[in-house]
Amino acid sequence: MNATDAVHPMWLPAGATAHLAGRTVAVVGEAPLADTVRGEVRSAGAVSEGTPDVVLGTATALEAAGITAPSAPEAAESFAIGRRDGVTVVSARDAAGLLYGWFALVRLGAAALDDALVDTPHSPAHAVRMLDHWDNVDRHEVMGQIERGYAGDSIFFANGRVRDELSRVAEYARLLASIGVNRVAVNNVNVHRREARLLTDDLDELARIAAVFRPWGIRLHLSVTFASPILLGGLDTSDPLDARVASWWAEATHRVYATIPDFGGYLVKADSEGQPGPFAYGRTHADGANLLARALAPHGGMVHWRAFVYNHHQDWRDRRTDRARAAYDHFTPLDGLFDDNVVVQIKYGPMDFQTREPVSPLFSGLNRTRQALELQVTQEYTGHQLHAVYLGVQWAEILRFRPFGDAGPALGSLVRGGLAAVSNVGDDVFWTGHPLAQANLYAYGRLAWDPDADPLAILDEWIGLTFGTDETVRATIHEILDDSWRVYESYTAPLGVGFMVRPGSHYGPDVDGYEYTPWGTYHFADRDGIGVDRSVATGTGFAGQYPEPWRTAYERPETTPDELLLFFHHVPYGHRLHDGTTVIQHIYDTRFAGLAAVERKRDAWAAIAGRVPEAVFARVSERLDEQLRSAREWRDQLNSYFLRKSGVPDAKGRTIY
């Protein structure tokens, strides 16, 4: 980042607190987080002297001061807002609730001070609302500094160490607090040699980051390598059942807490894509996770243990192995064996953050294990923050999925371990590369707090905070983002088939790019048809990992939702979707329609020149041009590929090269 460029304020520009400027705001009670709120009050231009317009305090502090208040919910971090005798009162369960209550006042705008304000309780659906950074300390020769990062370098690390200057981290922490994120893992789950040493050599430096997070109610987590006892402790093993290994972890963890008393815990990717793990010693992932859990338990820390375990050396000729099955096959036999402070962190789909996948059956397969849902805010498979893709809509769909059918709970409340997501932030002036990708970060925090929230209402809230009250701007951004995930889906890989991106970078089309690789991501297109037969009757049996009603629904093409058809079934190109269109015609139609939609979005944006800050306008314009170029590339390569494979012409006679 250029030092002279002002960093974009994301959804907290000065204007976002304009309704509080000049008002009298009293913060009752003593706590470090209450001081944070006092700082906010000052920077909003509110004053503390005089008859208050707003009073914020913990329920106990308000009561002690004799102030009547709406009653705060019992859950930690909760608060309630209401009006009492012309004063807006925020009553919080604890100091964190106070902070979140303040930001609720900010979001409400003028309505926060209106007598029409009714008492509203707010409490987080999940205690753990985490962001995972895939930041490396050093630059990685292939991935750059941030693995799958599309917004510059790390805000935490530079020049081989924690940055000296952490003001950017402080701004980030404030933004995260405003959306309720309360835990951040600062380094990549692929832990390279230098990053392994964060756990030991860099504790004082990490403590500086933790100190910046602390006033914002955020706890620091660290990704660690399972081979730490070997790499850092000089042992000849990291066998989880070896007593020397256990005591090494206990001591290392003790040192962490001596330096960072509120340290959150470890995040681990083990036996996955080359990362070391318990399999090397013939041990299970429960043995591995519990090893770390026991080192952390005396200090109140937790382990996030990822379920992303699969064979990445598959032989493409082997039709029996199915990567989609892997997490369930590895983890369900271990249900009930994990310690209480282990959270098994599960990607939303059984493959890998594709634009469209079914919800992982592992969520319903584990009944006695705390689970976290892992989402990807960084747009690895959804256009690298060059394409405008609002993922809130996708996440809401995932969170509302009912793993046991209509009578059972939605995924959003089933995951007792909360939510985690890969951050999309770097040191770019807009934080996220594409200014409109800020909406994804915002939506993640808001949905982690309330998984039932309407993603388009969240988007609207984000637009209002970020861009103010211009209704033309508001309508235009809705036009660009509301359906953007489905539009992206429509010009990229069809009907849930996944992985038609270029290998390595994962940007742009390469239909057969992964087809003969060891990664287990195949679509099996031939001259007659396409898709993966994952039925129990004739396929890999993956559909059988679901409980009813899904196992029956996914078993046959007729009862599989169209958008997942090719994930579950290999069908002829002439197979008819529920609306009667053939698969091949659907492929052609959606690629043409997707490109046309991107064209309209680009034109809509062009029409609001002058209504948004120039730098934002220019950056978004440039990215929409790239999105359009890329959508054309997708259309043409996919259409040509399938025309050549199938020999079936487009029924509408459009140009296919």
Ligand code: GCW
């Ligand atoms: O999606 C894949 C990415 C890898 C990533 C891995 C994971 C951090 O391509 O870059 O590694 O997932 O989630 O572990």
